[in-house]
Amino acid sequence: MLNKKVNYQGKESTWGYFIFLKVIKLAHYLTSKKEKLDFIKPEYEIERIDPYDIRQKILNISYVDWKQLGFSKGTLHYMKQNAKSDKPFSLNAHVLERVSKWESLVSGQK
Known part of the structure; x- marks a missing residue:
């Protein structure tokens, strides 16, 4: 900061x-x-990265999947709280990268 x-x-x-x-x-x-x-x-x-589709992805990630990506349960909980609120929020680049990685893992399993 x-x-x-x-x-x-x-x-x-x-x-x-x-x-x-x-x-x-x-x-x-x-x-x-x-x-x-x-x-x-x-x-x-402040640059904000919180479009609707990112919010939906965060809300759809399970704690098990998130842990497999190397993040803690607390991080996902915090992100889900932000995604549920109407307030804008930002994501670190490495978090956004892992959200995208999760999406590709899920689409690969289908």
């Missing part, structure tokens, strides 16, 4: 660097080197 890009004061930076700058500004404010402290929020975007 700290390496994700964010726009701040017209420049693209990482969250880590943005937080570093804010800490320095806070330290200067607390030590009376600066009289003002800005509370400008950076602009950021």
Whole structure:
């Protein structure tokens, strides 16, 4: 997360660097080197990968199949909770890869 890009004061930076700058500004404010402290929020975007078909795949995966792909029951439980909700969610690339791998395993068994 700290390496994700964010726009701040017209420049693209990482969250880590943005937080570093804010800490320095806070330290200067607390030590009376600066009289003002800005509370400008950076602009950021989150890419979401949660189309309907991905949600359905997640809901259809059994815990046994998921374990055979090398994931824990807890990971699938968490993903199923997200898939059931109406809120958007994102998947890590390796998780999305395994969901696709599961789909090919299932279609190969038919």
